[in-house]
Amino acid sequence: MGYTVDDAKLLADRAKLRFSREQLEKATQELNDMIRYVDQLAHVDTEGVPPMSHPHSFANVWRDDEPKEGLSAEDALANAPDRHGQFFRVPRIIAGEEEG
Amino acid sequence: MPAGTEYEVVVGMEVHAELATRSKVFCSCPVSFGAPPNTQTCPVCLGMPGALPMLNRRAVEFTIRAALALNCQITPFSKFFRKNYFYPDLAKGFQITQFDAPIGHDGWLDVEVDGEVKRIRIRRVHLEEETAKLTHAGDDIITAGNSLLDFNRSGIGLIEIVTEPDIRSAEEARAYLKKLRATLVAVGVSDCKLEEGSMRCEANISVRPKGSDKYGNLVELKNIASFRAVYRAIQYEAARQSQVLESGGVVRRETRHWDDAKGETAFMRSKEQAAEYCYFPEPDLMPLEISEEWVEEIRRGMPELPDARAARYMRDYGLNKEDAQQIAESKELWWFFEQTAAKADGPEVAKWLVGEISAAANASGVELSQSRLRPEHIAELISMMESGKISGKIAKSVFEDVWATGKAPADIVRERGLSQISDEGELRAIVRRVIEANPGPVQDFGAGKERAISFLVGQVMKESRGRANPQETNRILREELARAME
Incomplete structure (x- = not known):
């Protein structure tokens, strides 16, 4: 059982990574090794223990609603591989991939 | 299926x-x-x-x-x-x-x-x-x-x-x-x-x-x-x-x-x-x-919701349900309503808001709060109508000017010479001229055609450029017609 090559392929697609068949097979095996290791946790009795989302115990860390000046447009665009005027320019994404 | x-x-x-x-x-x-x-x-x-x-x-x-x-x-x-x-x-x-x-x-x-x-x-x-x-x-x-x-x-x-x-x-x-x-x-x-x-x-x-x-x-x-x-x-x-x-x-x-x-x-x-x-x-x-x-602190500080506001407008200002709901659902409208209704009759203000004012805002694409129209303008228009200084029809024409220029209605009425003629002598003179100039309709009226009178009222309005007080015109016209029939 565990992860199949197809699972690994799906994972790679979601991460926008391309692998050869051999690389995928190797990755599948490594994934299974990792999962088997972490799977030890499944044998621990966690009855009644709430899931922990953070290793800290504080809550409500926030700030007041005070606007502050950020970067200039030039600084914001400084690392952009491509720009058009004051816009970032990116390759067009087809509608079928649109999210959000 | x-x-x-x-x-x-x-x-x-x-x-x-x-x-x-x-x-x-x-x-x-x-x-x-x-x-x-x-x-x-x-x-x-x-x-x-x-x-x-x-x-x-x-x-x-x-x-x-x-x-x-x-x-x-x-x-x-x-x-x-x-x-x-x-x-x-x-x-x-x-x-x-x-x-x-x-x-x-x-x-x-x-x-x-x-x-x-x-x-x-x-x-x-x-x-x-x-x-x-x-x-x-x-x-x-x-x-x-x-x-x-x-x-x-x-x-x-x-x-x-x-x-x-x-x-x-x-x-x-x-x-x-x-x-x-x-x-x-x-x-x-x-x-x-x-x-x-x-x-x-x-x-x-x-x-x-x-x-x-x-x-x-x-x-x-x-x-x-x-x-x-x-x-x-x-x-x-x-x-x-x-x-x-x-x-x-x-x-x-x-x-x-x-x-x-x-x-x-x-x-x-x-x-x-x-x-x-x-x-x-x-x-x-x-x-x-x-x-x-x-949560309780936020709840206590909550502004009034549209349903509660509409109910209040019906209760306190006597608005009908439709007007109350329409006004309560728009901050633009209710802010203006409350400012104006403090100085003028609520239902009348509501009528203007959902009618002429909304129409003007839609047609011009300018939001009410960004327009030149002030609550005092509408209160003044309503008061001039109530006192008989201008007719409802003139008020709409004055409103268009107020919307376009932001001038006070009283100034527009004065500049354009639009105040209503309620002076008996002045009205009677116009009515007599109209009767003289329209023997046909006058005869029709005499022959019992009640509808002929609206034509004659229309002529008086035309003669006075819409400024004749409608109620007074009607009364004087009937008097003068009765006299002409004798």
Whole structure:
């Protein structure tokens, strides 16, 4: 059982990574090794223990609603591989991939 | 499906509204509409590696306020999640949102359609971040095949409001959207401008044979940018899906795009494979503990909601239900109403607001609060009408000038020589001239044709350029006609 090559392929697609068949097979095996290791946790009795989302115990860390000046447009665009005027320019994404 | 099956449409709505906080939700960049591109950014909202988010307390407060206005329960222990997906408007590769513990849940909003009140259940109200604004530039030769990104919008606080699938018609969907907007604007959490994109709407639509308790396959509809569009899009989609079923087909689970110009929906992408966003708790933001005291404090400070306001206008100002609701649902209208009704008769002010004033605002595309019209202008117009200085017809003409120029009505009346003629001698002189000049209609009246008098009144109005006092004109005309008949 565990992860199949197809699972690994799906994972790679979601991460926008391309692998050869051999690389995928190797990755599948490594994934299974990792999962088997972490799977030890499944044998621990966690009855009644709430899931922990953070290793800290504080809550409500926030700030007041005070606007502050950020970067200039030039600084914001400084690392952009491509720009058009004051816009970032990116390759067009087809509608079928649109999210959000 | 057997021929002759009647179908019903089932709709659930998902609305996003930008929060009217002064700064963004996870960084301190200012929030303002219309700033030059990429001038309101910082490493956090640009998604730079290593930049850490810091929650805006007011964004949480606004979300609680919106949830309370929608009669929701407030989650005492809430947290943020990462929703992972790949798209250029999301520089980090994930959106900070909420998942299993939305700030508000299990609420409702009552809407009225054809005089009947319908309760739409609200499943959840949660807080998340806005994405960057992506412009697909296609026609311009320089940018063809590329998209342009402006991160000013990235990281603005956004509330998502999801209903249960309780909506059963395009009318209900439109009524829900209108009421939701009025409610969010009333409690001051968002300006909800559909045309500027600060409020956006998606509809999940399916159809099923009437009376069935199973839901049909869902189609998600995007790009609904106006109240008119939500109505038309749902009408269209319900008809399309019914047709598919009628002809023995199967409605495919997919996302479709509303094309407002063509008036139809078009396939965007399939939803046969469930999206996988790999949600996990956002490690860079601590959980929220929302105390009952805080919720109560927010509840106590809640501004008046549209329904309560409409009821108050009916009770205190004697407005009819329709006018009261229409005014109470628009901050533009109710602010103006209250200012004006302090100085003039409420129902009369309401009549002007839902009539001439709304029409002028719509026709000119200028919002009332941005126009030159002041509450004192309308109060003055009404007072001049009540005292008989001008007629209703003249008042409308004066209003047009006030709207265009911002001048005081009294000044316009004086400049244009429009004050009503109520002076008996002056009126009688005009009436006599009209009787003399129109022997035919005068004879008709004498022969018992009562209608001839309205022609003669019209002539007096024409002669006086609309300034003759109608009641007085009528009285004097009858007197003079009786004398002429002798």
